[in-house]
Amino acid sequence: MNPASIPGLPSGISEQLADDGIEELYPPQAEAVDAGLTTGESIVASVPTASGKTLIAELAMLSAIERGGKALYIVPLRALASEKKSEFEKWEKHGFSVGVSTGSYESSGEWLATRDIIVATSEKVDSLLRNNAPWIADLSCVVADEVHLVDDRHRGPTLEVTLAKLRTVNPGLQTVALSATVGNASEVADWLDATLVQSDWRPIELRTGVHYGSAINFDDGSQTALPTGSHDRQTEAIVDDTLSDGGSTLVFVNSRRNAESAAKRQAGVTKRHLTDSERSSLSELADAIRDVSDAETSDTLARVVEKGAAFHHAGLAAEHRSIVEDAFRDRLLKVIAATPTLAAGVNTPSRRVIIRDWRRYDGEYGGMKPLAVLEIHQMCGRAGRPGLDPYGEAVLLAKSADEMDELFERYIWAEPEAVQSKLAAEPALRTHVLATIASGFATTKEGLLEFLDGTLYATQTDAGGEFGRLEQVTDSVLAYLDVNEFIERDGDSLSATPIGHTVSRLYLDPMSAAEIIDGLRSFEEGATTAVRRSKPTPPDGELETAFSTASDLRETDQQETGNADDQETIDRPTPLGLYHLVSRTPDMYQLYLKSGDKSTYTELCYERESEFLGQVPSEFEDVRFEEWLSALKTARLLEDWALEVDEDRITDRYGVGPGDIRGKVETAQWLLGAAEELAGTLELGSNIAVREAKKRIEYGVRDELLDLAGVRGIGRKRARRLYEAGVESRTDLRDAEKGVILGALRGRRKTAETILENVGRENPSMADVREIEPSVRSAVAPDTSDVTDEESESTSQTNSGGQASLGDFE
DNA sequence: AGTTAGGGCGTCTAGACAGCATGTC
DNA sequence: CTAGACGCCCTAACT
CATH class of the missing domain: 1.10.150 (DNA polymerase; domain 1)
Incomplete structure (x- = not known):
């Protein structure tokens, strides 16, 4: 099929496609068009990566806009949102405007209403739905990219619920879902009332094989001799071989540390294959990397980059990542050793892909868990650059003949798993049930279940009659929301309380909101009794009892130290107290406690006990104590950041990368913003302290x-x-x-x-x-002179190197 | 004497979405 | 009930 014979396209588009050199649509694209892609039919396209999914989306969106209305493109990552935006901008000269909306991307609701194509993350779309963005009703087409992610425990339910809501609001909505090859694509198509287009076709050949001994054994039965030679490791031998052929390699490993050490070894190989001009470009690149941050990671990365290699993982700053990705795409970097970040992220194809580790540590599983077939296939899919490479090769590494057989069986010959809805998990339902009630989608439990019937979960359980499980979880979630006063139940009818509305709008997990509210209230209680007793006690008997212990603690502390200054500190929560409060919510990803950390932070916990909001769990009796400590570790990191501790000091003190600091800071900023608003809504006095703590986190500075x-x-x-x-x-x-x-x-x-x-x-x-x-x-x-009392105690060790209250960090 | 290969042991483990409201003389 | 790669320290063997 050629571009001119596609029905339903706006004028000028087929010509543009032809000008771009598209003479013939790829088979899956043609199949989608035949199935009515450009005439408003819903489609599920289950095809390999890099087989022209973007054009499928574009054809659907442009023709839908032509019929009247706007199009929404849902991406799983913010980084992909900007990538897609720039791809779609080529249609602007034909009069189609493009807008992006993500949490970090500034754009107001009204502004988006003027755009034809909107790119957004699934969470953002969910949030827009909760806040009744007016233009949602104008949508005539929604595209969901990487729809197989509905299988994800954490973020899958959001995508699932969002699609269900969009389709409820707008019954005529054309739904185009793009998916990797999965075991049950037809089930997904059933759910979305769509026609399934399934294909294994790829624009460039992909060969998959296992390296063992002195050869790669490919799936087609062929072999490529590749002795380890002078290299004592398989990976380096393959990288060397690829490089002699002028190709680049992507190596997937299972931990950050492994990525870094692999990159160091590979740098020894790549440095022998560089031209002078490459060497000088790389050295400029290394300087740019060092400029991004002074953390050790930054220098390590710069040193390998100088030699033509790199590592890539979530500990890198965002700028680091894009520098590495761009240089790899420009063929300047010859090899990247990466964790799965790269497989899921922006497009970085490579001549060869090596999957060195096919097992990854999983605490719940209790050991090294084999990766999913789907995940391995996604990594393999990165092999072969369209237009640049004659073919792509994906190689798994085996250390024994048995392992080789296992890899063939487990991955190369295997069908990918079926995607499975994770909606019935309580944390997911907690959020979505509240949102559904708050935004008026459902006003009774029956209505709620009826709405949930439009989800993949329902499609998958209808046959087995397992829907009862969802109802059960829904009941317990409703009870939880009721107890915490986020919803009200009046007979059969359900409605959100004002605070419930706020929580839903703020996009908080209700459990996070409950934790924050309890913390702030308990502080209020403590401050009221200890300092002034002037404020009326909230008419909530339960709360009073629940936090009487915390109040007592505060009172005691107050008497011990009792001078005017301390009364002031107790009058408003300290930054550490607030950082800890938000760090222990389920919305904050917690730092891992390393050996030795337990005693360090237990000590810190006692030292600064008076600052914590809410009751501290008992060290000996409470299982939550360890969780409390890891939240404390996170809170300390945030406090350090707000005390202007050097980035590179923070990275080695907490065992994190620069990217992790940014991530924590961003999350804290968001949660503190939410806390500020909750405090305002509930008329709690702490909102000024919260605001200040947030400002300091935002800039990473002290008050002055x-x-x-x-x-x-x-x-x-x-x-x-x-x-x-x-x-x-x-x-x-x-x-x-x-x-x-x-x-x-x-x-x-x-x-x-x-x-x-x-x-x-x-x-x-x-x-x-x-x-x-x-x-x-x-x-x-800075921290030996103008420091307020409350801070000096905790930071005397920071720069002066004196006896640290916190013990041996170094 | 200095260097290196190899064994034992302890340590540690992937990823990353979201609100709100704007600033300056 | 379940793993495994890495780095560090030590020792033994080598130049």
């Missing part, structure tokens, strides 16, 4: 730098240097002698000018300004 750090172009480091040079505020920035500012910014004229411009200084020019070296003031370390 908040004003400066809010200026564009000034981060935590520049703010501190300016402050030490005597430039303490925006006003100072506008009035201070330029030489001083330039000196504080280490003579960077361009940066200084940009900053002065951003702060609105009359004449920002730095021409002819002589740099004034920072004087004595700068010799004063």
Whole structure:
């Protein structure tokens, strides 16, 4: 089928496709068109990666817009949202506008209403539905990318519920679901009332095999001799071989540490294959990597990149990741050793893919768990760059003949698993049941179950009669929501309370909200009794009893230390207290407690007991104590960040990468924002303290730098240097002698000018300004001088290296 | 004496979505 | 009930 014979397309589109060199549609694309893709039929396309799924989506969206309405493209990752946006922007010259909406991407609801194509994550779409975005009703087509992710325990239910809601709101909606090859694509198609298009066709050949001994044995029975030779490891031998052929390699391993050490070894191979010009480009790249962050990870990465290799995992900063991905796509980097981040993320094809580890540690499983067939196939699918490589090869590594046989059986010959709805899990239902009630989708339990009947879960259980399980879980979830006063039950009818509405709108897990509310309330209780007794006690008898112990603790503490200053600290929650509060909610991914951490944080727990909001579980009696401690570890990381502790110090103190810090900070910011609003809604007095703690996390600074750090172009480091040079505020920035500012910014004229411009200084020019070296003031370390009481105690060890209250971190 | 290969032992384990509301003289 | 790669330290054997 050629572009001109596709029905239903807006004018000019077929010509554009032909101009792009598309003479003939790929077979799966043609099949989808034949099934009515461009005339409004719903389609489930279960096809391999890189076999033209994007065009299927584009054809559906453009023709749907032509018929009237707008199109929504749902992606699983934020990084993919911007990738898709730039792909779709090529249609803007034909009059189709594109907008993106993700949590971090700024765009208001009204602005989106003017766009024809909207790209968003499934969570964002869910959130927009909860907040009744008006344009949802105008949708005529929704595309769900990577729909097999409904199988994911954490995020699958959101996608499932979101699609169900979109289809309920808009019964005529065309649904196009793009999926990897899965075991039960027809079931997914049944669920979405769609025609199934299934195909194994790929635009370039993919060969899959197992390396064992001195050859790769391929699925077609052929062999490629590949002796380990001088290399003592299989991976390096294959990388070397691929490189001699001018190709790149992607190596999948099962842990971050393995990725880094593999990259170091491979750098020894790649460095022998570089041209002079590549060497110099790589060295520029390494500098760019070092500029991103001064954490050790950054330097390690830069050192391997100089030699043409790289590693890739979630501990990297986002900038690191995109630098690595781009350089690999440009063929500058010859090999990447990666954790599964890369298989799920943006498009990074490679001549060869090596799957070194096919088992991964899983605590619940209790050991090394074999990866899913689907996951292995996704990794293999990265092999072969369309238009660049003659073919792609995916190689699994075996250390014995038995293992080779097992790998063939388990993965190469195997069909991928069936996707299975995870909706009946309680955490998922908790959120979605509340949202469904709050947004008026259901007003009775029957209505709720009726709505849930539109989900994949229902499709999959209808036959087996297992729907009863969903009803059971729904009952217990309703009871939970009722007890926590998020919903009200009046006979059969269900409605959300004001706080329930807020929780749903804030996109919080109700359990997180309950934890935050309890924490803030218990503080209120404590503060009221201990300090003033002026505020009326909330008319909630249960709460009073529940937290009487916490109040008592506070009172005791208060008497012991009892001076005016302490009364003030007790009047508002401390940052650590708040960081801990949000860190222990289910919405925060917790840090892992390493050996030795347990005693370190137990000690810290007692030391700063008075700061925690709510009751501290008993060290000896309560099983939740360890969880409490890992939340404390997370809270300490956040506190360190807000105390301006160096990034590289934080990374080795907590055993995390720069990317993890950013992630934690972002989540904390979001949760503190939610806490602020909850405190406001419930008229709890702590919202000012919450707001400040949030601001400090946002910029990673102490109080006194908040004003400066809010200026564009000034981060935590520049703010501190300016402050030490005597430039303490925006006003100072506008009035201070330029030489001083330039000196504080280490003579960077361009940066200084940009900053002065951003702060609105009359004449920002730095021409002819002589740099004034920072004087004595700068010799004063930030945390030994102007620190408030509440902080100095905890940070004396931070920079001074003195006896640490927290013990041996180093 | 310095270096390196190899064994024993302890340690540690993938990923990443979401709210709100804007700023400056 | 269940794993395994890595790094570190130690020792033995080698140059």
